[in-house]
Every structure is written in C-alpha cells, then in structure tokens.
Amino acid sequence: MADLRQDGDEAALDEARFLAAAACVRPGLEGNRSDKLLRLFDFLLKRSLEGHPPTEQQIADEVFSTGRTNAPRGDANVRVYVHRLRKVLKELPPGTDGDRLDLPVGSYLLRLVTDATEKDSDAGGIAAAVPAAPRPMLTRPVFRWSAVLVLLSMAGLAAWFALKPADETRLADSMPWAAISGSSRPITVVMGDYYFYESLPDAAGENQRRPDTRKLVWDRQVPTPEDLIIYQMLNPEKADRVLDTNQHYVSSGTIAGAFAVRAALRRDAVFRKREVRLISASQLSPDLLKSTDVIYIGQLSGVSAILRDPLVQASPLRLDDDLVSVTDMATGRKYRSDGVELRDEQISRRDYGYVARIPGPAGNTLIVIAALRDPGLREMAELVVDPSRLAPLRTQAVLSSQGFEALYQVRTLGSVNLGAAPVFQRAIRTQGIWDRSATTPEYRPIAAPSATPR
Template structure:
C-alpha cells in the first residue's frame, strides 16, 4: 500500500475572509482538493487502518467510490449495488434499501476513522448526506500542532496511556471499564493491609511463566472480553430496548445481520456499546500493575475491536470470560487438551473424558456454587504471544487473575507440569484450569485441577518452533 500524501496549507498564507472560510468548510469534490495519487493513497490508508471493520463490504464500497471519483463519475444507487455490493441488474433500488444502509454505515465509519486515527487532519474524506459520491471537507476544528505538543504530558504511565486510548476511541465501555479499574486500583493502593499484595507483583512479573511476554521489546495489548449490544428502535425512531444477539459481536457483525434481514434492518441501531463482566475489572486491577513492572508499552482494546494486525504486532493479554474469546477461540483450543462442551460453561479434558462444568451462572442466594478459571499461554507467531486470563464466570476469572499475580501460585503451576520440558518455549505453551468454590459471589476455596503443555504442532497446522506462523 502506498503512503498517504498529506495535504498541507502554507502557514504564511494571508488570513481568509469569513465568506471564504465558509466556502472552504463546505464539502467539495475530491479532485478539486487533492491529486488523484493522493486520493488513491488516502483510500488505501483508511482501508489498511481496519476502521472499516472485518466485513469486506465497506472496503469494497470505498474502493468503488474512490475509483468512481478518479474517473470523474458520479455513481447511481444501481451502480453501487452492482459494482460494490455484488447485486445483479434486476436489483430494485426503490424496494431494497441495501445501498442506502451500506452508504450510511460507510459514512459513519469514515467519521470514526478520523476520530480514532487522524483527529488533527486538516481535510477529511466524507460522504455527505443524500450523496453517493466522495467529497473533501476541511476540518476547521483541527488543533494547531504546536499547541497540542504543549499539552502533551512529559511522561506517560500505564494509566495515562490507557486513558489516552479511551479519549481517542471515545468508547463508553472502555471509559466505564477504566473507571471501575481505577477505583479498584486506588482501593488496593490505599489499603495498608494490601502491602503484601504489592510486594508480590514484582517477583511475579519476573516469573518464567510471564517471560514469554515481558522479556522482549514487543508492546503489550490488553484485550478485554466484551459483549456487543445494539439498540432496537420503536415506531417513533427511539431506542426501545438494548439487544444482545449471540451471533452479533461487533459493528461489522451487525451490518451482516442487517443484510440478512433487510426488512428489519432499519429497526437496529449501532450504539457503539458493549459491556464487560464485573470480574474483568478485578482481574485488570490485579494484572495491570504486573505488566507495568516491565516498563513496556501497554495499550488496551476490546475484543470486538481486535484485528489480525493487532495480533501480529503485539503480545496479547486477554482478560475476560471464555465465551467472549471470539476470534481468539480457534487459536486457544487448536493445541489444547480441552474442548468446549455443551456451552462455554463447560470444558472437557479430551484424554481423560473429564467434564468441568460451572454452575455459577445464576446461583441461588446462600447456595454454594462451583466455577472454573482458565489460563493459557501460546505463540500466535514466531514473534508474538497470547496469554489468557480467563474463566467461565466471575469467580473463576477473578481467581485466575489472582493466581497469575502471585509467585506461590505460579510456582505451584510450574511444579504441576512435572519433569517435562522446562525450556522457555515449553513454558510459553501451557494451559491450566482452576476449580473455585464459593457462596453468594464470594470465593472460599480453590485448587489447580488441570495443567498441561500444549500440542504446538496443531497451531494453524504448523509447528510454532522454527518457522513463523504467517496466517
């Protein structure tokens, strides 16, 4: 892909009048504001960013509109339906809103791209309402670079880096998550009785089981397992209720869901919302200080926003339920000795045909429950690693985070592997299961019930040692 050539303005140019400023603010045809090569590079840059989602619908649509602009052609709805959406010549634009839905969604995705990746861009590629072709719009609110530099803090901690990511993405779920996590961290730091817990974080971070992600220069990406929700509109166009659909786990999934039911598609609204379990906040509070000890770059994203490029460029630290693994699920169980049972609340030891089933989903008040925590560490490529801090429900997830942040529990896990291969490669490919008992959401007893080295040859159908995994 070509690099995008920035469109700049001479700083020494004289001030423009209010009428000229208003004229510049109005969207203009793209080739009036930039060269053909610049437009092509900008389109490639937007597609490469991943801002258009995992669905191929929107990259295809953007490429089609860029090509149309380069050719000086203003496409009709039917042109878009045939050329970008793969419909035939009998497509009826009057009765099928597929083109309007796709253009509307691309319009929002372009706005999200500039909000997330180029908030200071002086010109933006836009799809004005009522139009089916690309235009250029000047961003009058772009901050001056010098002022922005003065506002930047001299040094960033893990919390400020994460807060910066929240501001950049403007994701309500992340904001709520970090508010909860920050509160939990402050409570831990302010409690003098937790002095021992703070001390154990340092040796835990240098434990061999963490070496696969903390001993090199690769950045760390915390991925929170979230559950995507969207709005269902009533007859007045207001959000009547929030919907959790098990097959819809991201904005791109919602778009595919809409295309599968065009008649109902206009009743669904992407609210850019997701939620996380309460146990994830506790787990984050336990794991984030451990990661901060490494001094490495640490960022955060939601599972619904995770891309393949993220996995290739970062060590991944997943925190959340097993049921929210989404695109990491196939990698997790490729070389595992465990398999998902009747639901994500059940795992099966394949060799011994032993069932581990959680009943912590809806426990009665005062009734004892059993839950399971899941830890896994495996290579995603020759250079990157995935570590899962997970569980079937809150109790299992919270205990796993606690165990992975305490040296004694890490030593117990290491000893449970017996006299097998103790190499760094082997310790980077293991999994474990913790059984947790409790009452009324409180954990009273826990034990390690399963641990095993992973079958690395099963990842992607290739051995992870030697050659890189390129898929």
C-alpha cells in the same frame, strides 16, 4: 448540534477523569491488605458511576454478604469501613493532574475533587465537585473507551510508582509471565467483551410510538457489527428493525481482573518500563496481535474470533453451547459451572478458571486468563499475580513446551472466593496453529434474543 457535541465531549472527559482518579486509589487500597475495604470501594465506585446512591443495608448485603432480610436498621460494620475508606481517600496523594476521589460525610457516593474545587474551598467560596457521570453496564461507543483507558493507564502507572516498593517478589520468574520477561514488545491487556445491537419494535405493532419498547440484544450469532450487516442483508424484511449503536458489554469481574493484572506488571521491575495498553477484545487488531505480547482476561465466552481460532486449534478444551461448561475433547470429561452467584452464605458454588500460554504469530506470546463466570475470573486474577500460587506451574511439561494450559476448580461462598484447586495442567500442541486456516461456520439467522452474559 455543535453544543450537543460539546456537552457529550465534556461528559466523556469528566467520566474519564473520574475513572483515572479511581485507578490511583485502588493500588493504595490493595496495599492496605483489606479485602473488605477494597470490595467496598469497588461497590461504591460502580454505584457512583451509575448515579444511584446505595443504602446502608444494600452495602451490608452486597459488600459484606450479611444476607439478613430482617436485620435491624443500621450496621456498625458498614459505618466502620466507610469511615476507614473515607480516611484512606483523604490520605492518598492526588493523581498527576491533581484530581482525587472523596467520600463526603453523610453520603455513600464518591465524588471527583479537582484542584479548582479545593482552591475555591480554601478561599471560602462555594464550589461543587465534579459529579460522577452515570454509566450503564453497557459501555459507550468504542472511541469513548479509548480515551478512558489511556487515562486509566497513565494514572495507574503513576500510582504504582508512588505506592509500591521495587523489591517485591518478581512475577517474571513464574509461569506464564516468564515467557514474556525477556521481550521488549509492548504489552496489550485485552478485556473480553460482548457486542449488543438495538432491536426496534415492529412497525405494525401497537407500541411502535413508545421509545421504551426499544431494547438492546446480545446474540452469539451476531458477535460484531459486520455480522449484523450480514443479518440485515439476508433478512431484508427485518433490516430496518435492527440498529448498530456500537454498544459493548464488559463484566465487572473482567474490569477488576484487568486492573489487578496491569497493576502487578507495574510492580515488577522487569515489566515496569514496558508500555502496557488496555483495550477491549473488539478493539484488538491483527497489527496489535502481531506486534505486542497479548494478555486476554475475561470470560471464555468473551474471547473474540481473532484469539479463539488459534486457541481452539491448540487446546482440546471446548466451550459448550450453554456457555457455562467446557468439555475436554481429549478425555470426554465435562466441567460445568454452577452459574449464578448466590448471596446465601451457607451454600457453596463452583466455577472453573483457566490459564494458558501459546506462541503468537510473530515470535510474540499470547497469555489467556479466563473463567466460565465472573466468580472464577476474580479468583484467577488473584492467582496469576501471586508467584507463590503459580509455583505448581513450574513442571517439566509446562516449562519444556511451547504452550501449556491449566484448569482450576474455584469454590465460592456468597461473594467470597474460597480458593482454586488445580484440575490439570498440561502441554498443548502449538506448532502450525497460525498456519492452518480455520473453518468458517455456516451463518445461522437469529432465532430469538439470547440472555445477557453474566
């Protein structure tokens, strides 16, 4: 048992170091001002963590959105950008611990190169680089998240100090960031996530002995492990067929958005000296909600109850049961996302993004950066770190209110965002939102597994 625990700890450390090295790379690519190069890195990073090397055609379709089903083998565009990425990785300085990422010739998988690896290579010895630990889209238990996120924060801080000039346009002068520019509190960046539990096969079923019949289930009525306990208590005949494995899902758009926001804060001299924490929504505690300025980034369906209750009391916008639309209770108008992202570059799609600011419970501030789906979330993450695009929020209604919200319509074509057009921006009532008790919804047993959030 001790050996198994040690192996698990080493795997967690390798994965954390790999992600920390990736955090050092991304700022350099963003400074390169090549959207395609950045998308290529994010795609190869995801496939490397999963341990599944992509083909050249898959890169062309997923990164460059060629959409060609009968294309000839080989794609010069892919090879050119892979060569550019390989060159950038070699030129970037290693992280503070000496680790860096490398893209070997003839491979489409990133690898982690350590100081020991390079020393062995210089001495003529043979040493294998630390491989990318496979990582499913469902995260490992929450305590694994903490170690990874702390390392990412440290690596990202060092990278931005080294690569970004100090005289760039300040976020602190634009809304919603001006609300926290005068604060000395730590900043907590909260990523929206979803809780999954494991469903076991029926003991009387024919497939009971097959381990692959187990499945992970997400259900809106079971948002936390505590809710799963309630379900087991109310349904004792099913209690032994559901299991808490402490799994949480975070979308790729949420992770990319959190990186972009944290990096933008580190570039601004006003925020640079403040501690910036990166956690998942399931890790947000009342203490952090009270003592830090909180920035939520994620899909609207991933907002946890601790943030959702005050937001619902302040805003007339309501997320509909289908999770792909919101209704403005003030006007009765519905805003619906087109949902899935299409690879057909001839068909545009629509999503909706959201930005809000409300006062926290103890003089602090809560900022919400969200969307119905990941395409809208990616666009909102770009919008909120660009002071020029935030300029329209400097209206009298927004500046004079304790809280405000803004809704944007986002247009996408394939995997490319075409921009965001403001739908409305308005002040919202925030007085007393932390004083009123929220109603507790009646518990509804699980009827059927819900679809996985996208």
